[in-house]
Amino acid sequence: MSSSAESKEYDVIVIGAGVIGPCIATAMARQGRSVLIVEREWTKPNRIVGELLQPSGLKALKQLGMVQAVNNIDAIHVDGYYIGFYDKNVYVTYPEKSVLKDIDTEPVPKAIFKGDEDKMVTDNTLDMKDWDNTSNVRGVAFHHGDFLMSLRKICLDEPNVTKLEGTVISLLKDGNKVIGVKVADKGEFRSRITISCDGIYSKFRKELGANNVPSVGSYFVGLDLEDAVLPRKNHGHVLLGKMAPVLVYQISPHHTRILCAIRSQKLPKREQVLTYLKDEVLPQLPESIQPSFMKALESDDQDVYKSMPNQYLVAKQNKIPGLICLGDSLNMRHPLTGGGMTVGLNDTVLMAKILSDLSNEELSDDGVILEKMLQFHVDRKGLDTVINTLSIALYSLFAADSKPLSLLQKGCFFYFHRGGECVSGPVGLLSGLIPKPMVLFNHFFAVAFYSCYINFKEKGWLGFPIALWENIVALITAAFVLLPNLFKEIFS
Template sequence: MVGTPELRDLPPPPPPKRSFDVAIIGAGIVGNALAVALAKQGRDVLLLERDLSEPNRIVGELLQPGGVRALRELGLEGCLDGFDAVPCLGYQVTYHGEPVHIPYAVAEDGKRPQGRSFHHGKFIQKLRAASKATKGVTIVEATVSKNLIKNAASGHIIGVRCTPKGTKQEISYFASLTFVADGCKSNIRSDFIPKQVQVKSHFFGLELIDAKMPLKNHGIVVLSDRAPVLLYQIGTHETRALVDIQGKPPSQTDGSLKAYMLGAVLPTLPEEIRPSFRKAVEDSKSIRSMPNSWLPPTMNQTPGLVLVGDSMNMRHPLTGGGMTVAFNDAVLIRDLLADVEDLNDTDLVLEKLFDFHWRRRKLTSVVNILAQALYALFAANDPNLRVLQKGCFAYFQLGGNCVDHPVGLLSGMLRNPLVLYYHFFAVAFYSIWIMYKTTSPLLWPVCFFRSFAVFYTACVVILPYIWSEQQ
């Protein structure tokens, strides 16, 4: 962990200062965005973070164009400058060695938007520096207790208990509204959200040095008979490789994981990538991993409390949509609370949170459903899913709207769930047609019956996620 003196050496607030308009637990992506946005409205904001040293994660490194746009709306676009952030222009999907180019679709201004990829920790530190520089934001390095302060009579959350770093004494801060933004491993979530986090796979991350990318400034998705591999630059000399492994992964201690990487994954990669991938595997002492989680959104109904970011809603990181959702949620919360003068007006705040839950779906339902459905197709682990995977790749090869609309949805620039549903089922029917096309006419009677199984599989893939977004 890299120390950051200008953040770690922050003086504590004066002893009498224990009351704020807003308390935010977690100075990560959404926590910093909300701190800045709400402080600019004249709110007195407390931002609590357990550890202000630079984090080191293997996900949260690719910000889609929709996230860049939201960052601009928050006045935080400058956080993408001053460090080695790399422009991202789209994707290349490689299916059993055959590539298809998927650039970001042309926007309304006639230009192709750009995403950005970077070291997660460096971006977080830029956001924290922006919070520190914003009038009205007080940053305290402290571990927050799971037991929030609650009004015994009304159940209203009125503050937090925390232990400042370097001390053993627990202190209390009070706030009209508390935001929980403590991430995917939230220790507060379980007391307020009954839904359970689902983990079906893990990303294992490697950092490749001076890798020769098949297509510069593009994310590379490698599809084979195994789960997908994602490659993208995070710096001038660094490229992130994320290898998805379903179920129980091979052991690190006996060398099985390295053997899997070199024996099963390496041969599926583009030839240009293989030397740097091999070196990264051989040089690594321990390959870091991250669970790929799914948590449907839940409406915030506890007075005085709002769960945001990964604390409330997660999706598979294959499509890189998490930060885009977080920044857009910050924009929406800022706008909805703009006309709320008194955050102690519980009825009005809950009314705004009701609006937040339903209005955010225009973007988040697209990002959430697309991430889960696309992962199911890209990680195809049964014959029917493999038919859909092959059809999906062939659909991209058609070009035009068959590429522009899906990548527009993925990028966070196109926010229309109906467009997603249309293209998903178009892929399903096109997959069935491809199955007939590549099968001998003598076997078409078999294809006829199998086509029903393929379409049923497509429905099983997407319909549960559509339903979850309506709750």
């Protein structure tokens, strides 16, 4: 198939140039495929999503030879998390670099061609000498729009990639096989494989099944803080208290993102949201953050905050010939743990590796591709199950809206206080570097039993019968929080 600008036939068509689209398009192009990437809006977006990349996401960008996308965008390195619980706090540092020995860090075939595409460089905000001298892995935070424009530039510099601005309105089909796309006002384009990376509001994921629709559990409202003073530099902040969880992380030298969860499946009216932020969130924030938060709230901009639904969607196996769903189009989880880009980028690495030994002609071979899709579905399970289940389970604990959940929330905080394996295990799971569901199971129930122990201790001998009853309810609640999601992820 040809790849000239006028051509209407390609080996691969990618729908969407968000985080994942440019990455899979680049990988395909470097493997010698002609690629058309269609995006409805190529200008820089201003969104509150995808701003903290976990260490495993950074590792995936290296494997894709695209890690320099985090350079020269004023990115801030992240060493771990500060967890605030009412007036107490604990630091949780990302695992040691040795954890990388146990996971796949091999580059995608043909992704590294000059030799330095997997290496970050020193720039205004990232110091590689300092980075190399630390013994622990790091993540990175940035303005989403800047990161996206960097990824898009790397992608569009590939000679095999053709860019098209337009909205894909439908898929072209031959029977049940997808053979290309129809783009509004631009016409029809054909391909051997169409990869749908159309994100959170994906129009095309329903091709995988009529019931393939996400559920909304809660909302995040996000504000931009100027020159906020955070309790712990270079750390993501998770703040727990009477309010639903609040996330805070610095995304450039002068800007900090604050995301406040709203415990509701429907977004309340603007006035209610502003009242909640003023009356319930503001007083619970660490004192050093309050002035910048107050200033952001007082802005007379209509857009004081932006909101996003927190959605959940278990991945379905790609079984439709000619179509692959990737990124949020395939699978979503709660953004509390900042795992969306990490799952999407690691899926991209896996997909590019799995397809790498196929000739361009073989991309049209449904039998071969469907076999590869089964392999992809099975091989991605470990990371996918850990990140997705953890995000839902942690949100349930951190947004605790019942007595048993509050008991587990407290136990979780004091579990981290123990340090050692009680920190390195959970943060290894969260950073995407321990893709083992069994480790998640063990730590989650260790937290549940530790919560019971704390409750017994606090209640003393006199309160033993009450504590016993509360602990039984807490353990049942823990099982209900973890197991259904864990099984759904493993057996989907």
